Amino acid sequence: MHDAAIAALSDLLGDRLVTTRADRELHGQNETYYPLTLPDAVAYPESTEEVSAILKICNEHLCPVVAYGAASSLEGQHLAVRGGISLDMNRMNKLLKVNAEDLNAVVQPGLTRLTLNEELRATGLFFPVDPGADASIGGMTATRASGTTAVRYGTMRENILAMEAVLADGTIVRTGSQARKSATGYDLTHLLVGSEGTLAIITELTVRLQGQPEAISAATCRFDSVEDAVNCVILTIQSGLPMARIELLDQNMVKGFNKYANAGLPETPHLFLEFHGTPAGVAEQSETFGAIAEDFGAQDFKTATKTEDRNALWAMRHKAHYASAALGDGGHLMTTDVCVPISRLAEAVTQSQEAAGRYGLCVTIVGHVGDGNFHCGISLDPTNDEELKRGKAFSAELNELALRVGGTVSGEHGIGVGKQAYMEAEHGSALIMMRAIKTALDPKNILNPGKMLPSNA
Missing domain, CATH: 3.30.465.10 (Uridine Diphospho-n-acetylenolpyruvylglucosamine Reductase; domain 3)
Known part of the structure; x- marks a missing residue:
């Protein structure tokens, strides 16, 4: 416990400095497999000046400070892994x-x-x-x-x-x-x-x-294989078609949607798409994509222009995390993402599926594949050490694959706790610059310590 800092913050904030078990547990939870990680206290600032005063106190007393928003991060960025203050920013919401x-x-x-x-x-x-x-x-x-x-x-x-x-x-x-x-x-x-x-x-x-676009149209289509779907995406991007969204769902992800949301989709790889522009432009984009997709064996190409139909499609897509978890017995999920050059996307996705089979894991693949980024949801029980070990081994192989083909170990989820071990492999001697910047701006290491940069030890 950082008693001196907490006492000073209590004087500053009054009842907006909270140390109850319930509040600390709320701020110690996460959406993935990391264990419950309790801060020592939760602070609720309402202005920039209060944030400044909080940091002055914490800097003086060497008390860690971890910013907290919606807690939707997937690599534990908001967890107070070294205790200290969870700085809840939700009252600064205007x-x-x-x-x-x-x-x-x-x-x-x-x-x-x-x-x-x-x-x-x-x-x-x-x-x-x-x-x-x-x-x-x-x-x-x-x-x-x-x-x-x-x-x-x-x-x-x-x-x-x-x-x-x-x-x-x-x-x-x-x-x-x-x-x-x-x-x-x-x-x-x-x-x-x-x-x-x-x-x-x-x-x-x-x-x-x-x-706001004058016209919006969503679409779906399915393929016999992930490779066909990904190659369709690659040609679409290389053709310069101005896609607003182009999302890949592999057969396991579709199975998850069917189980979680009764989607009723054929359990084969799908693309979910959206086109933005003028009515004529959207119609032309849709027609051009349909012709490209046909060359890769696409089936059931369907469009939707009604707002409620489009919203339903993307609401389902946005539940991918929970749909992936639904495939496992315990509803737990380890998530990981990588981003690769678009020309290596088909290779990376198919090798990821092969690796999941070798490790005996139920893995979904869903991705913003228009920019080479895809996510893997690994259904597992985090209390099962052997299963967790296989999940981490799969994630490690995926990270190494991404780096080998010229990509990055995360295109979206970030580093947080889970991917620090790959920072040196990806950035090499540039870590020297990163550490120098961290030391210059935060010499006492109170801001989210234990995150992003691997230990020098």
Whole structure:
């Protein structure tokens, strides 16, 4: 316990510094296989100035601070693995300003993406990054989230213009601007995007917005093999077709949807798609994709233009995590993701399926394959040491495969606790720079310690 820090924070925050077992357990849970990890206390700041005051106290007393948003991260980024303070940002959840003419908005980090888009609806604009979960904008920024629409609109990296953040010693800084580009100084905004709360605590963000498409059409089709589906995706991307979403589901993932949501789909690989643009443009995109898909043996190519039909399709897709877990006896899941060059995607996916068979694991594959990113959901019992060992061995083989073909060990989930062991293999001597930046900005190592960077020991 960090008693001195907790006492000082209690004086500062009053009843917004909580040490009850129930609150600590809530903030120690996660969506995947990591064990319950309790912080010593939970703080609920309501302003940037309070975040600054909290960090000054924690820095003085060497007390760890871990930012907490929607807790939807899949590599344990929000877990207080060394105790300390869980900094719950959910009371800082306002849409501060919409600059419609400049296509951006200023938001607080606790605002979730669905709430943001609800508040933007009357403006004709929307925030495009869609990781599936109703994640907080701050958490999405800290983990450099992407999702189903990244193939067209980019990841959080491309959709953050500026931010306000608080350094470990309490210093408040602002980075970036509303301008669409800048040639001044180091790009500190994008240094903090994806830093997983290890360099600063984000307290305000300026995000890019997009105009609502005039027309939207969703589609589905199925294939005899994953290889046919992936090769269809590759040719679609190489042809320059402006897909808004293009998602792969392997046969196990479809089986999971049928079990979890009574989807009634034939249990073969599927693609879920979406087209954005003018009515004529959407019709042309759909027709062109249909012709490409036919060359790879696609069947049952169906389109949907009604909002309720499209929403139902993507609501099902966004439940992939739970549908994957439903295939296992205990409903537990280990998740992992990689991203590979589009030309090596078919190879990576098929080798992943072969590896799952060798390890005797039930694995689903679902992915934002338009940018080479795919996810594997491994159904297992985390209390079964032998099963957990096989799951980790499968994940290790997948990571090594991604690096071997010129990819990365994570295109979306990030590093957190689970993938630190691969940072040196992927980044080599660049880790020296990363550690130097961490030491410069957080010399006492209070910001999310034990995450991202592997130990020097």
